[in-house]
Amino acid sequence: MRWLVVVFIGLCLVLIIGCAKKETELVFAVGGAPNEVDYWETLIREFEARTNYKVKLLRQPTDTDQRRQTLVISLKAKKSNPDVFLMDVAWVAQFAASGWLLPLDELVKRDNFDMSALFTPVIRQVDIYKGENIIAFPVYIDCGLLYYRKDLLARYREPVPETWEEALSSAEKIQKAERKNNPQFYGFVWQGAQYEGLVCNLVEFITAFGGRIVDEKGAITLNRPENVKAVQFMKDLIHTYKVSPPNTFTEMKEEEVRMFFENGNALFERNWPYAWKLHESEQSPVKGKVGITVLPKAEGGRHSAALGGWHIGISRYSDNQEQAWELVRFILSYDVQKKLALNLGWNPGRKDIYDDPEVKQKIPHVGVLKRAFQNTVARPPVPSYTQLSEIIQKYVNSAIAGKIPPSTALQQAQKQIESTLKAYNE
Numbered sequence: 380m381r382w383l384v385v386v387f388i389g390l391c392l393v394l395i396i397g398c399a400k401k402e403t404e405l406v407f408a409v410g411g412a413p414n415e416v417d418y419w420e421t422l423i424r425e426f427e428a429r430t431n432y433k434v435k436l437l438r439q440p441t442d443t444d445q446r447r448q449t450l451v452i453s454l455k456a457k458k459s460n461p462d463v464f465l466m467d468v469a470w471v472a473q474f475a476a477s478g479w480l481l482p483l484d485e486l487v488k489r490d491n492f493d494m495s496a497l498f499t500p501v502i503r504q505v506d507i508y509k510g511e512n513i514i515a516f517p518v519y520i521d522c523g524l525l526y527y528r529k530d531l532l533a534r535y536r537e538p539v540p541e542t543w544e545e546a547l548s549s550a551e552k553i554q555k556a557e558r559k560n561n562p563q564f565y566g567f568v569w570q571g572a573q574y575e576g577l578v579c580n581l582v583e584f585i586t587a588f589g590g591r592i593v594d595e596k597g598a599i600t601l602n603r604p605e606n607v608k609a610v611q612f613m614k615d616l617i618h619t620y621k622v623s624p625p626n627t628f629t630e631m632k633e634e635e636v637r638m639f640f641e642n643g644n645a646l647f648e649r650n651w652p653y654a655w656k657l658h659e660s661e662q663s664p665v666k667g668k669v670g671i672t673v674l675p676k677a678e679g680g681r682h683s684a685a686l687g688g689w690h691i692g693i694s695r696y697s698d699n700q701e702q703a704w705e706l707v708r709f710i711l712s713y714d715v716q717k718k719l720a721l722n723l724g725w726n727p728g729r730k731d732i733y734d735d736p737e738v739k740q741k742i743p744h745v746g747v748l749k750r751a752f753q754n755t756v757a758r759p760p761v762p763s764y765t766q767l768s769e770i771i772q773k774y775v776n777s778a779i780a781g782k783i784p785p786s787t788a789l790q791q792a793q794k795q796i797e798s799t800l801k802a803y804n805e
């Protein structure tokens with residue numbers, strides 16, 4: 380008799396657990412700076428309160444390459460989670476070509492989802508696969524910016540730089556003077572570590588010097604005299620002018636650079652818009668002292684800003700596609716997009732937020748962002764981009780580390796890229 384009771388209780392438990400498991404739990408993968416991931420937690424709790432769904436946040440690192448790798452492992456294995464994730468603009472094409480993204484066209488049509496509120500050119504370029512299927516939407520759009528110390532430029536009577544010549548001259552002068560009180564002080568910090576951010580910085584320097592990565596016919600042409608000049612300049616910033624710290628090529632990613640500047644140890648910083656909100660936060664030593672402008676240009680080139688940003692998509696293998704779609708719509712809603720702009724300083728993927736009076740008042744540098752947007756340069760949106768990027772990262776990092784001359788680095792990278800593209804038939 381007793382064992383019958385035990386079996387009965389056991390069966391009940393299995394049933395209860397089984398039912399509980401059936402309650403929808405969406406898994407949403409997001410990464411970024413720690414404050415960004417924390418803010419997603421807040422938003423997700425809001426979504427849960429509005430719906431009956433549970434959402435588990437899969438916290439990813441800051442580094443885009445690592446974020447991609449963790450997603451690729453699940454998607455290659457056709458795992459049903461994560462259901463929803465953010466993708467870097469740099470790898471949306473690869474995810475689409477791998478067939479990992481749920482086409483959203485039918486859902487858009489069925490629910491009359493108003494895509495016109497979003498940045499249509501970006502959608503056309505990134506989120507419509509092969510000009511046919513909608514596979515993602517922009518959550519926010521990034522562009523490289525120059526942050527500067529307003530107080531120091533004013534104290535030393537130096538201008539907000541328009542050219543690299545001006546920037547370098549102010550960096551050298553102010554670094555020398557500031558070192559008397561702060562031996563850690565540097566003129567300019569930027570992302571030079573061997574990772575995706577280096578390619579973004581490279582694209583900006585190359586454009587500033589009049590070069591390019593993709594030619595008129597869409598072919599990758601890294602090895603050009605202007606590009607060599609740009610890489611030489613990047614290397615010189617560290618080794619010749621010594622205005623950028625020696626760990627630029629070993630350690631400097633977004634967050635390292637952001638903290639270096641925020642701690643009061645640099646005059647100029649290259650970073651994305653997210654850094655502004657943190658520089659202006661209560662605990663920031665540089666609060667109230669930071670200005671933003673477009674990245675300088677060099678002779679023969681122009682101002683430029685690498686086009687970055689993060690797009691949202693649903694996994695083709697998700698078991699909760701309806702609920703996932705609801706989460707996507709929530710994130711693209713006016714309300715949430717405005718919160719992302721105000722709380723994280725992001726450039727929302729929705730156009731209408733930029734006219735919001737509160738956003739205009741609280742993000743005073745909207746004009747600068749607009750100017751930066753006009754100068755954006757995209758990375759090649761090809762499915763094999765990750766492989767190309769890894770080659771570029773490796774060679775350019777070796778060049779700025781002083782291990783190989785810039786011209787050799789670009790020549791060798793070009794050769795490897797050509798054979799990779801051949802292997803991918805692109």
Ligand code: GLC
Binds near residue numbers: 575579633
């Ligand atoms: C930012 C950009 C992204 C870029 C990455 C590089 O997250 O939004 O597009 O690839 O930085 O580190």
